[in-house]
Amino acid sequence: MAAPIVLLYGLLALGAMWFVRRQSKHRNAHHVMRNIPGPPSRSWMKGNVMQFFTRHGQEFQRDVALNYGSVVRLEGPLGRKILYVADPKALHTIIIKEEHVFEEPEPFLVSNNLIFGECLIGSLGDIHKRQRKMLTPVFSVNHMRHMLPVFNTVVFKLREVVLAKVREGEKEIDVLEWTGRVALELIGQGGLGYSFDPLDSEKEARNEYGDAIKSLLPAMMNIEQLRQLTPHLVKMGPRWFRRLAVDLFPNAHLQTVKHVSDTMSERSQNIFHEKKVALNNGDEAVLRQVGEGRDIMSILLRANTTASEQDKLPESEMIAQMSLLVFAATDTTSNTLARILQSLAEHSDVQSKLREELLHAGADTGDLSYDDLMKLPLLDAICRETLRLYPPVTILLRVPRKDSVLPLSEPVVGLDGSIIKDVPVPKGTEIIIGTLGSNVNKSLWGEDSLEWKPERWLSPLPRAVNDAPIPGVYSNLMTFLGGKRACIGFKFSEMEMKVVLAVMVSNFTFELTEKEIGWNVALVWYPTVGKDDDRPQLPLKVRLYKP
Ligand code: HEM
Incomplete structure (x- = not known):
């Protein structure tokens, strides 16, 4: 009789010790978090984190990136x-070592699945791994080499569009409009x-x-609160009921997102089926298609x-990736290209040197090989430096699915003067990946880290x-992230920027206008x-280059 009682007391004691240790671990974790420096917050109710996400969050994001250390505490609502996190070792833990622990927030994954279908930015674990396994080879340098002629054809057409505007006497041109058009056409073709x-x-x-995809990002920003509820909403009733509920919900932004999602899905399905038919009809039919079978989806379809x-992707997943690719490729690269042109307009000496490099190498003719174009040193340095100082995606979140350090x-x-070498992060802590903080970290890049200096490369x-x-x-930058969820299209984007710059900078000159340009935080x-205009645009004075 005594033995079971001793055993029971023993188990109870162990349980109590485990509970006390767990509680003290959590207390310690919360103490360390509270002790990490961060910007002041005036309201316990609202916190200060919304300042990071608002349209005019540029100054706040810079302050967070530069002034409190490589790990910074922000205050969310209700304390x-x-x-x-911008510290290299901590980022390495999140992105590489414990990538399976630090996942995207559930609302992000669930809502992406609803909008695009089961795609890379909506899946985790084995599904994501299988999708990446099929898609990664399609973005190889070898395929980029084959795609270069398609890119050149599109960019030479762009040159004609801009030339026509300049000849009409339209000296001030919204360069974002044409970087947007060319980015959409390049991911299209x-x-x-x-x-x-x-x-x-x-x-x-x-x-x-194209219009549907362009209107998705602004509409999504407007239904952010609803998006947070999607993990619960998708569990409510059968599919037809949820669809009816969305149809009847009186919110214009939600209706836009629904319309965009339906349009993308329908168009992607049509294009996919046309491709499949052409592939089944043999090489000649494929060659008659736009892109002549060298595009990413044709390569993927053949590989699939x-x-x-076990590796094959179901058709529904292939179709979902199509809409995602267009969405992920367009605004990112077009806004970066616009930023590069603005930087070149601000630094006319660098612009002249770049033009000299391009003309000397014959990059204006479109005859340069992929490898020679990629190797042009100043062109490469300008792209890297702009991507370092102005990463276009700074809202990147992760949440640990279990306690971690x-x-x-x-x-x-710490605020109390103690030295913090490790940060315990309890399960569920929201983490912002410090893309800008890492890219401009003065202890890594030097005191001039906030200056645009292509020569550093x-x-x-x-x-x-x-x-x-x-x-x-x-390039040691966090701009395209890293690890298993890194940007799959970074080589595509790099080639796009270089082809566009090679043709446009050797044919035109770019100068600032009197208008003040403001950059706005968004996805x-x-x-x-200015600061408050709603229309995305970047006017520059564009003239034909005359040697
Ligand atoms: C300057 C241009 C670009 C930047 C700065 C950029 C940045 C990023 C970042 C930061 C992520 C990670 C997102 C996350 O984990 O939440 C990402 C993912 C992704 N990007 Fe890009 N991107 C660019 C261009 C492109 C292009 C041109 C394509 C396609 C051709 C593309 C396709 C994707 C896809 C499919 C993912 C999801 C990858 C995954 O989850 O496995 N991106 N990009």
Whole structure:
């Protein structure tokens, strides 16, 4: 009789010890979080984190990135603590070492699945792995080489559009309008083998699919609160009931998102089925298609037919990736290109040197090979420096699915003066990936980290940068993220920027106008004239270059 009682007491004691240790671990974790420095918050109810996400959040984001150390505490509503992480070792833990623990927030995944279908930015674990396995090879350098002629054809048409405007005497041109048009057409032809816009110099073609994709981002920003509820809403009743509820919900932005999602799905399905038919009809039919079968979806379709059963993607997943690719490729690259042109207009000496490099190499003719174009040193340095200083995607969130610890490369001095070398993060803590904080970290990049200096890429980078375990997939930068969920299209984007710049900068000159340009925080940053205008635009004085 005594033995079971001893055993029972023993188990109870162990349970109590486990509970006490767990509680003290959590108390310690919350103490460390509270002790991490961060910007002041005037309201316990609202916190200060919304300042990071609002349209005019540029100054706040810079303050967070530069002034409190490589890990920063932000305040969410009702006293919730949020961590901004720019420390290289901590980022390495989140993005690489414990990638399976630090996942995207559930509302992000669920709502992406609703909008696009089961695609890369809506899946986790094995499904994401299988999708990546099929898609990654399609973005290889080898395929980029084959795609270059398609890119050149599109960009030379763009040159004609801009030339017509300049000849008409339209000296001030909204360069964002044409970087947007060319980005959409390049992902159309290079990504889907489909033309959105023939880039006619007379008029801008309207395309329902293209328009739908362009209106998605602003509409999504407007239903952010509803988006947070999607993990619960998708569990309510059968599919037909949820669809009816969405149809009847009186919110214009939600109706826009629904319309965009339906249009994308329908158009992607049509294009996909046309491709399948052409593929079944043999090489000649494929060659007659836009992109002549060299586009990403044609390559993927061929690879999928020969893949093993376990690797194969179902058709619904292939179709979902099509809409995602167009969405992910367009605003990111077009806004970055606009930023590069603005920087070149601000630094006319660098613009002249770039033009010299391009003309000397014959890059204006479209005859340069992929490898020679990629190797042009100043062109490369300008792209890298702009992507470093102005990452267009700074709203990147992760949430640990279990308790974890983030070791730091650089200890942080706590508010009470103690030295913090590791940050315990309880399950569910919201984490903002400090893209800008890492890209402009002064202890890595030097005191001039906030200056746009392409020449820093023309000599070896500081040793501190090379030695730091920054987990970025591209050039020690966090701009395209890293690890298993890094941007899959960064080589596509790099080639696009370089082809556009090679042709446009060798043919035209770019100068600032009197108008003040403001950059706005959103899922992808965008420019406007002044601070409060709603229309994304970037006017520059564009003239024909005369040697
Ligand atoms: C300057 C241009 C670009 C930037 C800065 C950029 C940045 C990023 C970032 C930061 C992510 C990670 C998002 C997250 O985890 O939440 C991402 C993912 C992604 N990007 Fe890009 N991107 C660019 C261009 C492109 C292009 C041109 C394409 C397609 C051709 C593309 C396709 C994708 C896809 C499919 C993903 C999801 C990857 C996954 O979850 O496995 N991106 N991009």
